[in-house]
Amino acid sequence: MLLIPCPWCGPREDDEFTFGGEADIPRPADPAALTDEQWADYLFMRDNRRGHHREQWYHTAGCRRWFIVERDTVTNEILGASTYGDSQ
Amino acid sequence: MSSPTPRRSPFGAIESAQPPPHEGQLFERPFLTHVNLRLDSADSEALAAIQQMLGVQLPLTPNTTAASQGLLAIWLGPDEWLLLAAQDYSEALASDLQAALTGHVASIVDISSGQTVIRLSGPSALDVLARGCALDLHPSVFPPGACAQTMLARAQTLLIAVDLTPTFDIIVRRSFAPYVAAWLKDSARQFGLHFPTTATPGTTLA
């Protein structure tokens, strides 16, 4: 079990959350200008990093907000959590 | 003209045949007013208008509530609250909120029919809840006035600490209410509390 620190509600068990994949992937400003390959790259391609990973989580059973967790994908150690506002 | 259909609470008859009150109580608080309110917590004018109207400031600290006469404002998120008030107050509350928030971006939704409140009280209330809830609800960390949206026996719930008996209000969707009530009764049995096992969902109260 992971103990995930929701920036609002505090630490909660991972049952309460939904995983949202890698963070920091901005939506292209003008999707229509992209090639199919570029659009597919935005939609589907992820780094699958080993080690330090910034990822999105949604607090489904709690405050129902998205936020960012930093986690070591090898040890599952949680290194921190932030809101989108914090990281801008 | 036909008479209006009587209202049905999710599990009305659970009040009957309770154990002695000092040992424990489990009952529904049916038909309360539940209004979901969303607004930008950076909109200080809107917050001030709400405070003037409700007589209490919306809680901005996560997992807390704020009470005024007959109304409890419950933190649900950084821009979301549940207002819990007496029966049959939702239309008046919603229209007062709408008037107070004219010109502001806000959402006011009457969800009174969608959820209900189960009250669990007694010396073993913490143990009864602990069998299905991962949160530490001891008053030292979850004092009266604290709230938490979490899972209870795998059902989404909003828990509110009411007093040091301890007493908890457990807010659940109405379709989950009979299940959560049955689970609570089952959990309570382990601690010698025999709440009636024949709650009849749908009993007419009004």
Ligand SMILES: [Zn+2]
């Ligand atoms: Zn949360």
